[in-house]
Amino acid sequence: MIVNISSQGARVIARRHWQPHDQLVLSELIGDFHVDAEVVYCQRVENDQCAVGLKFATPVDGEWPAGGGPAGGGSLGMWPRASA
Numbered sequence: 001m002i003v004n005i006s007s008q009g010a011r012v013i014a015r016r017h018w019q020p021h022d023q024l025v026l027s028e029l030i031g032d033f034h035v036d037a038e039v040v041y042c043q044r045v046e047n048d049q050c051a052v053g054l055k056f057a058t059p060v061d062g063e064w065p066a067g068g069g070p071a072g073g074g075s076l077g078m079w080p081r082a083s084a
Contacts, residue, residue, distance in 0.1 A: 003051065007059040009037070014052050014078060018042045023081040026054060035060055036081055052078070 003011040010026065018024070018039045027034035036057035043051045 005060075007056075007061060009040070009053065009055045012052050012054065012078070013045070014042075014050050015048065016078070017044070017050050018052050018078075024054075024078050025081050026056075026078050 001013045003013060005011075012026070020039055020041060022039040024037055024039065025034055026037050037054040038057065040053040040055050042053075045051050
């Protein structure tokens, strides 16, 4: 779930623990929004979840996922980015 999102990055709630500097792809569960991102931090929160701070590889110009927007709340998936 998106907690907060901007053109430069996002704070999301995840079930998986990520390490700082992990490279991943953030994408809509339904739709074609996706962006490469780097994990800045990962903090454990309640119910075995983590708050993850992400920095986008390139700025996102207003192409927010449905329900995501600057106010947050959208549903996205996060996957490790394939190695080059």
